[in-house]
């Protein structure tokens with residue numbers, strides 16, 4: 001067996017126990033009640049980094065704390081910056097069946113608990129990869145800086161300022177982004193693109209106040225119906241987004257990219273089972289994986305009007321609100337998409353409709369595509385060694401992240417290496433991490449530093 005895989009396998013129980021201890025800290029983002037937990041989570045990680053021989057600092061950022069762990073191989077060695085996060089999504093404890101969100105449980109080869117996969121498992125895999133290289137080789141062959149932020153789940157509102165403030169300390173030759181999923185535990189493939197994301201909230205107003213429908217039904221505007229009409233107009237029968245101009249910026253899907261996706265072992269039934277999505281739907285003319293990674297989407301995340309909770313009051317509601325999530329692909333840009341949405345709703349809503357459309361452009365994230373070349377080759381070799389399996393195909397990441405911000409700030413290319421799986425229930429109940437992914441993921445990371453050091457040191 002590969003010595004790195006063997007070493008990490010021997011320490012997998014210990015690594016899992018450490019992860020469980022960390023997951024028990026409810027570092028929920030964007031919740032004032034949990035600010036102390038975010039701070040505790042940051043200090044926990046800093047301690048874990050120091051135990052692995054790294055220098056660690058906790059950096060205050062906005063309402064949270066980021067952790068910077070630094071491993072130095074010397075001034076001549078190339079440098080990688082790793083990005084991940086330790087904050088987690090909020091929970092609905094009543095919907096958790098396997099465990100309480102913050103009382104981690106190990107079961108059937110998985111560790112359950114909020115943040116186990118998104119993204120504490122990924123961040124800790126990095127720390128343990130460096131531990132393995134310290135134990136086996138005396139250290140990594142390149143400089144590694146682990147930046148684990150604490151505001152990812154609220155859209156990283158102060159990350160840009162944090163990067164700016166510590167720009168010199170974070171300077172790097174390559175960025176490794178570890179907040180993504182792998183294709184399958186037994187079919188590793190590199191992620192080479194990430195969709196962008198932007199949210200919009202549409203509120204349609206009706207009467208001045210909730211009014212008993214028995215008094216006015218049939219005589220006034222019902223904002224729930226007006227909103228439903230507008231949302232129904234978003235897609236045509238072929239599943240295409242009807243917002244004018246929406247596809248103008250979309251780069252054409254090349255034959256090469258199509259064949260990279262097609263090379264992944266994909267079975268529609270298996271996909272539906274793993275994602276618990278029941279049925280496959282979407283844009284005609286594209287495969288499921290093409291829709292997922294190379295096509296932009298508009299989805300409705302929530303729809304609120306009237307009395308969604310408690311006893312119905314039989315009133316025509318004062319207003320109706322929908323929250324939209326827009327996923328973009330290269331080369332769309334958020335300001336253009338925002339403009340297109342404004343134009344679209346102005347045209348589909350009745351002229352007399354009173355409404356507001358709020359688009360969070362500032363916390364939106366642009367899409368990103370990794371360049372192909374020797375760095376990607378290094379990542380593929382690292383995955384093959386870390387998983388001890390052949391790499392077939394290449395994939396994308398359907399969700400967003402601050403990839404574009406990182407690459408612009410440091411003028412360095414990004415490689416994606418995550419340890420999650422689509423079936424891990426990110427942001428949902430019963431989140432868990434497959435312990436095989438923790439093992440193979442950490443082994444791949446350790447191999448990546450070896451492979452990258454070789455590629456980067458050979459550069460003129």
Ligand SMILES: [Zn+2]
Nearest residue numbers: 118119152179
């Ligand atoms: Zn995440």
